[in-house]
Amino acid sequence: MPEEKVTGPASYFPSIEKKYGQPISHWMAELEAVSDLKHMDQVAFLKEKFGMGHGHANALVGWYRQHHRP
Template sequence: MSEKGPSSYFPSIEKTYGLPIQHWLDIAADQLSAGTPHMRVVESLKTEHGLGHGHANAVVAYAKAKLAG
């Protein structure tokens, strides 16, 4: 059974950017915990770290769900 949802992007994110997914999740979680809105964290990952929109959004959505859980 194939992975669904935000985590389905993780192998591609690691391959594309050469860093473990935890690196990106930590950045997103830190910003979300500080009260930064979802789309502002997405924009930060895109502009400051060079992630594509889909990848950045997947990382933020996953981190946000984990923080809420």
């Protein structure tokens, strides 16, 4: 059975982990700390605090907001 191709925000996860040296769980915890912020403010937080690129930050925030919010 062929492997299912990962699409959407999760498709960025391997490159995010490689580039920034932290597992995705680390970034989810960072976003949990600013969970009261709006989407783009969370993106700005990752970009400003960690020097993350917009695409990577947006993918993490998108995934977080889909899977870790009530």
